Amino acid sequence: MSKDNFLRSMLSEKVSMTPNGFVADQLTPEQFWNCHELFFDSLLEIHASDISGVDGYGRFNGNYKPEYETCREFLIDTFAEDKEGYWYNWREMFGTTLLQRDFFEQYYKEMEKRIHYCEGKRYLVNNFTFFVNMITDGKTTVGFPDWSFSGIGDFLIDFAIMDLNKPYLRIPELLVEYCKKREIIIPEFKERFLCMAYYKGIDVLRWHASIDDAESCTTIVKSISELKDRIYAL
Template sequence: MGKDHIIKSMLSENVNMTPNGFAADQLNPEQFAENHALFFDKILEISSSDIAGVEGYGEFNDACKTEYESCRAFLLDTFADDKEGYWTNWKELFDTTVLEREFFETYYKEMMDRIPYCEGKRFLVYNNTFFINMITDGKSMVGFPDWSRSGISDFLLDFAIMDLNKPYLQIPELLNEYCRKRNIVIPDFKERFLCMAYYKGIDVLRWHASIDDTESCMSIMKSIRELKDRLYAI
């Protein structure tokens, strides 16, 4: 059975893998604000998937298996300098690009300090919730067509990616209010969100540095710096 078929077998019928519509990136902030609960509903549907029989953490391989036994191993190995492929000797970027060693190490430690809050939090994640990858009709449907980055992690990763993509939409603030109205309790919400956000933030930061996208790097760094104050103000 192929990867997509295995994932489909885990998902509820309320999660659409073959949506018709337009990229959610086309929504303006007001339109998203009106429909944010729909996005949150569907992401939580993904996280409620039955992953019995699926072990570990990390992105799925082609056989829909994960590589890591713990959340800590997954997050830390993402930044190993001896990985094969694109990221081999990636720390050379500190000397050749705008990637700042001090900034990276600061938020790498912030991530590490919060891993215990996420350890044991195992959910199916889409892991690609940039708005360009989510399809909507702008009214009643949100779908997720590309599951190539999916895997097992804390489900707050999917919300953290949305916020990294468009911080001005105030995803964690809206999610906090969404949960309050529905009596949904997310234990250690702020620390788990920060862990996932720092993980994905510094990972995306080094990607943009590697392609000399200085403007995106500056924007990402600003978002990362401001996030803790935003979360603690909730």
């Protein structure tokens, strides 16, 4: 079975993997705000998938199985130094790149102390919801053609990625209003959102530092630094 067929076996027919439209990154803030509920509807369709036949957490491996038994193992191992490949001995970056040890360690600890809020929260996630990876017509359709990083985890990671990508769109603020309108209750929303956002934030920061992308690093550091005040104000 191909990965696409594997995913289609779990996904609702309402979730498009081959959408028509344009890259969502082309939307102006006003255009996004006018159709943001369409994005949220589509993401929640993904998260409503039946994963009863899938165990564990993390990205799907070559056999379409998550590699970790717990959420803690998944998040912590992402930053292991002894993993073969691109991130082998990655902590050497602290002395050679834009990645600052104090900043990274601060938000790693912020993530770590919140992991227990996300433990047991298992959903199918796209885990690659940057606006350049979503297709929309801005009116009726939002689709997800790229499932390279898909797996099992807390569904708030998909919203946290959107916010990390474009914090000025105020994704968590919009999501809270969306949920109130639909009487959707997300237990421990604030702590879970922060955990997922810090996890993805420091991981993406590490990536941009590795390619010496100073502009993105500055933007990400600012977004991460300001997030707690935004979330606790909700």
